[in-house]
Amino acid sequence: RKKITIQHLHGMKRECSPIAMLTAYDFPTARACEAHGVDITLVGDSLAQVCLGYDDTTRLTLDEMIHHCRAVARGSKSPFLVADMPFGTYQAGPEDAVHNAVRLVREGGVEAVKIEGGMEVVDTVKRLTTVGIPVMSHIGLLPQRRAMLSGYRVQGRSAEAARDLLNSALALEDAGAFAIVLEAIPHEVGNHITQRLGHAATIGIGAGWETDGQVLVWDDVMGTWGGHQPKFVRKFGDVRLEVEKGVRAYVQRVRNRSFPTPLESYDMPIGEMERFYQ
Ligand code: KIV
Ligand code: NA
DSSP states (O other): OOOOOHHHHHHHHHTTOOEEEEEOOSHHHHHHHHHTTOSEEEEOTTHHHHTTOOSSGGGOOHHHHHHHHHHHHHTOSSSEEEEEOOTTSSTTOHHHHHHHHHHHHHTTOOSEEEEEOSGGGHHHHHHHHHTTOOEEEEEESOGGGTTTTTSSOOOOOSHHHHHHHHHHHHHHHHHTOSEEEEESOOHHHHHHHHHHOSSOEEEEESSOSOSSEEEEOHHHHHTOOOSOOOTTOOOOOOHHHHHHHHHHHHHHHHHTTOSSOGGGSOOOOTTHHHHHHO
8 A cells, every 4th residue: 555645635635535534542453544445543542531441531641642652653554643642742832742742753653643722722733843743633622621611512503613613724724734633513614614724634523524534433433332422423343242242252162161172272292191191
């Protein structure tokens, strides 16, 4: 497969060829994205919940993120590789953000970073792109602000809120963002922002069908866990069912001694057992 670059992604936007982005958190999931045609692999901070069992993304540390980025990077060659900057690693200002983004690139092995926020992070986006670290922005529903937003809820439903999102998107593109994730907003707003941006590609999650690309969380796509899911999630696989079948069958075969069989076991060479018993 050909290596995907920012230039390639911008070409896809121009040609209205949809961009497929998917999260990955470890070597095998990275390999699956690599092997099956994903354009952008995101080491999302959803890692906090789906892999590490935290109850929101604010708990994830930079060291934990880097540890997972290294595993993903080892399994990823062609897709463009992006990592979320964890909560607290860019809020203190542009210089702090540069310092931490450099760690994600140099130690984590990713090509670009993603940061949540609109106008308030424009200076940070500008600083990062100026020093040569590509930035993917993320506006609309911002999971790192769950407490401030009083939960996960649809954004940009009033004309004023939609206008704020548009202005943020234009300013972020101006600041150098190569792409912008639009999360949980009306599809009309997703469409309008997509039309108004010049080169920055929009990647939607719960932002309708008119964005330049789509992103979902690996575990939501594969159905690796139960629980409530927002309406924008579609399950494309049922890994949880397969896992249940596999674990139950294994435990049962161990308990009734039908695993392992002689074919799954090693034999001692002829004569060795007599010598062994001597
Ligand atoms: O953390 C994540 O997985 C994300 C995507 C869903 C956009 O930010
Ligand atoms: Na995220």
